[in-house]
Amino acid sequence: MKKTDEFMILNEEDWSFAGEDTKYLTHGFHPYPARMIPQIANRLITRYSKPGDLVLDPFCGSGGVLVEARLLGRNSVGIDINPLAIIIARAKTTPINPKLILSSWRELKEKIGEDIRSLRFREFDVEPLRIPNISYWFKPQVAKELTIIRHFLDGVEDSDLYHFFATCFSVTVREVSNLRTDEFKIYRLPPEKLEKHNPNVFQIFVENVEERIRRMAEFYGLAPKDVACDVLLGDSRKLPLKNGSVDLVVTSPPYGDSRTTVAYGQFSKFSSLWLGLDENIVTNVDKISLGGGLRKFKNLPSETLHTTIEEISRRSKERARETLWYFTDLFECLEQLHGALRRGGYCCFVVGNRTVRRVQVPTDKIIVELGENLGFKHITTIYRRIPSKRMPWENAPENIPGERCKTISGESIVILAC
Structure with a gap:
């Protein structure tokens, strides 16, 4: 031709x-x-x-x-x-054996769940991570439970697994925040919706991880490894x-x-801060x-x-x-x-x-x-x-x-x- x-x-x-x-x-x-x-x-x-x-x-x-x-x-x-883009892109492009993810996830899920249950029953308390204007963008209980998850994510030593779980965490941060998640720019929920907004952080994180394990299993089966x-x-x-x-x-x-048009920095800001990415870069993307x-x-x-x-x-x-x-x-x-x-x-x-x-x-x-x-x-x-x-x-x-x-x-x- x-x-x-x-x-x-x-x-x-x-x-x-x-x-x-x-x-x-x-x-x-x-x-x-x-x-x-x-x-x-x-x-x-x-x-x-x-x-x-x-x-x-x-x-x-x-x-x-x-x-x-x-x-x-x-x-x-x-x-x-954009540092957050790098984490997401690495998670999406790296085929990981789903058995390896499931093995790591069982341990991670148990530890996170145990600490969040203890927090909810007031058996101990947590000092939330220092995020700018955290009380405006996250309800107090939400911030504490996100802090627990972040703590255990920091203990994931395998870089491929870390990028996978960090991506799931990033999605969760967006969903449980006080942000309007149908927007890419930073807007707070209106008062009437904010009052009713009481997300179950652990449940949402679990659902996000397990949905992405399913997607990864499909990707792993199709993606060339060579x-x-x-x-x-x-x-x-x-x-x-x-x-x-x-x-x-x-x-x-x-x-x-x-x-x-598109504010990549605004979209990425809170996920990046919760993941501990360089604040100087994050706020200037x-x-x-x-x-x-x-x-x-x-x-x-x-x-x-x-x-x-x-x-x-x-x-x-x-x-x-x-x-x-x-x-x-x-x-x-x-x-x-x-x-x-x-x-x-x-x-x-x-x-x-x-x-x-x-x-x-x-x-x-x-x-x-x-x-x-x-x-x-x-x-x-x-x-x-x-x-x-x-x-x-x-x-x-x-x-x-x-x-x-x-x-x-x-x-x-x-x-x-x-």
């Missing part, structure tokens, strides 16, 4: 995957913002790589691309700047990879606008991510970007600067990816075109222009509608009554070749 015929078929295929299960196997381990659905990753990896190749996701988040790479017999490397998956805490503006070592890149970069802080501007080679920045600047110079910071960072990542990718390899970006001050930012077209300047060849861009999403279809980011603005309702899959 000629390549031109192949890319015509790509655009004619159904990429919405409406109605399909996006949480099968370990994909259902933990919620995560703006998660690439596994069906997209699976199709791209299948089409643009072969078994034994190395697949890179430089913004791996909770590791969905890496899970699919392992299932398809590809080696993989995932990088993310491929490697490395999940690294790091910054994709400085890739720790040799030139030409990567066969395929499949990724969905962050939107670069935590205030009005959004600031150290792409577009999160002051940057030295580069004269970026994209006419579309220049036009877009000028239009945003007429409405808000501050927002224009922030948008340009994001693309300055993204261009640095593209430079790194072009070096790491072997000649003939493909680079696939799944992106949404966000809106800044009611100006649509055509991220897909800008990536193409930036990439072509570096030596990438634009193969095609596939457009897909998102059948369901957690963010609202419309919002009012400037808080002007009666004014509405479209949010991201579709995605572009930009395919570049090196």
Whole structure:
């Protein structure tokens, strides 16, 4: 088949995957913002790589691309700047013999259950972990029982088992907190719901662990054990990879606008703090991510970007600067990816075109222009509608009554070749 015929078929295929299960196997381990659905990753990896190749996701988040790479017999490397994402991704991508988990879980469950029962019968008391504003975000009994669970998790010496149980604990923290768990940003439950909110922490943790043991058993039975998956805490503006070592890149970069789109740091904050992750990093995830802080501007080679920045600047110079910071960072990542990718390899970006001050930012077209300047060849861009999403279809980011603005309702899959 000629390549031109192949890319015509790509655009004619159904990429919405409406109605399909996006949480099968370990994909259902933990919620995560703006998660690439596994069906997209699976199709791209299948089409643009072969078994034994190395697949890179430089913004791996909770590791969905890496899970699919392992299932398809590809080696993989995932990088993310968020410490919680690293724990979740390692848990999702590491096949653990369910007998080993069950053996460890029986002992862990008994010890945790015994201490929580003693706490409830007031046979002893517990000083809760020091979490900022803990009494506002967690009821006193909840905080004490979470502290007991965390204590026993710290005693799990096997790193694979620790990441598994820590992921279950992270989900539990979200579910038993005073947070509105249907939001990715930090909002407290309204008073009427908060009054009735009395979660059974131990029961919820047990249910979360045992559901994930079932999922892991299925994953363990299907996942090849003879491929490697490395999940690294790091910054994709400085890739720790040799030139030409990567066969395929499949990724969905962050939107670069935590205030009005996705706030990864807010989503991760309390789980990260309860797990004892570095507070300095945890509280600054959004600031150290792409577009999160002051940057030295580069004269970026994209006419579309220049036009877009000028239009945003007429409405808000501050927002224009922030948008340009994001693309300055993204261009640095593209430079790194072009070096790491072997000649003939493909680079696939799944992106949404966000809106800044009611100006649509055509991220897909800008990536193409930036990439072509570096030596990438634009193969095609596939457009897909998102059948369901957690963010609202419309919002009012400037808080002007009666004014509405479209949010991201579709995605572009930009395919570049090196």
